[in-house]
Amino acid sequence: MLKVDTKTKILDAAEKLFAQKGFDAVSLRNIVEIAKVNLAAVHYHFGSKQALLHKVVSRRFRPINKERLNMLENARNKAGKNKLKLEAVLESLFFPIFRAQANPKAGISFTRLIGRVVFDRNKELQKFMLSELTEVIIQFSKAFDEALPNLEKTEIDWRSHFMAGAMAHTLCNADLLSDFTKTNANDSELEITVQRLIDFTAGGFRAKVSKTPNTKKR
Amino acid sequence: MLKVDTKTKILDAAEKLFAQKGFDAVSLRNIVEIAKVNLAAVHYHFGSKQALLHKVVSRRFRPINKERLNMLENARNKAGKNKLKLEAVLESLFFPIFRAQANPKAGISFTRLIGRVVFDRNKELQKFMLSELTEVIIQFSKAFDEALPNLEKTEIDWRSHFMAGAMAHTLCNADLLSDFTKTNANDSELEITVQRLIDFTAGGFRAKVSKTPNTKKR
DNA sequence: TAATGTTTTAAACGATCGTTTGAATTAATG
């Protein structure tokens, strides 16, 4: 077993604790206790608690988002001149991050953290997340447009929003669900979970758009 | 304008701040400053910060959950001996809480708070929320079973989970979405938002269940 | 009005927070 450097020890401990309890509920002293490093090491290596959080996120999120874009590119190539398939777009979006969940090294901690982050209203964090996701948002927005040529742009945006909620909740609260359904949402069940999420969200995207009961205003 | 009692002033301020920044990020001193009451009043009236949070939630959540059950009961009666309609079940679940969002008194604060709470990993809060939702979970679980007689129980549970994520995200991050789509998710748009969420989630519930590519394990 | 119960208040409690400092230690470089 080779020596793990201080930076990594801090990142691992912070990842675990932030995912478990949230950013504000975790102190740097909690983190250095788990990481078994000195308190001042956090500021030496990362500068601040907020900067540490950003590093915790980007360390795992960047490779995941790269792979999302790769998978989408592959799906495009495979489709050729045929229409891009909605299920392929969704799989490109879900699979890389859910596979990170099954990875014993990153573990369930990180994906849970990502789920939490989506619902966190830490302004700096939101700005940071948006910047990390810029390219993914652009490319997948285009992809949804292509895969759903008969759906209005506004509706696509709303349904992308709903889809993001379903995904985030599943990432964050997978444990609640396994209590619920007796199936465990990890390991070999990974593909099944992703397939279930694809089925549901694809069904949602393809649902008929009903006109509202009465648009009294305007 | 009649005098607002201290308890209500604290509840209102806490609701606003918890929704804005989250439980851990808000101090009692932040709350009493907004509420314009003495710091010790919080413990005098509520006992602790955690107990205050529970009260903030239950004050608005209980009437909402009562109305959800009422609407579900009405939907059942209207259906008579016909099969309960999925859209009616979903509307019973969504409408009462989204209407609270449009209510200028409760405002967007509370629903955002509820959205956040779903993703919060405060153990005591989770237990409390579960106890507040017991009857709703029982009745709506039954209703989904009735409305989807051809869908396996396990699949219903998973899809209920996805649906909850879509709902929570919409409650919590409605503002992000209105930036996105230029439509505003309040006021007269209430019915439209709910209808969109019904369309999406109903489509998800009704989607075909695809067998996983290969169930290698087992 | 006197007595009793309820609510509000200022002040302090010990604990913990993120961050900074400067010296001790280790690693790298000439």
Next chain:
DNA sequence: CATTAATTCAAACGATCGTTTAAAACATTA
């Protein structure tokens, strides 16, 4: 080996946290 740079460390900084106390102010009832 000497010197410089990088890292670790114990200790402390001021600020803020949730909670408690006990007296003051107010309201209610006899």
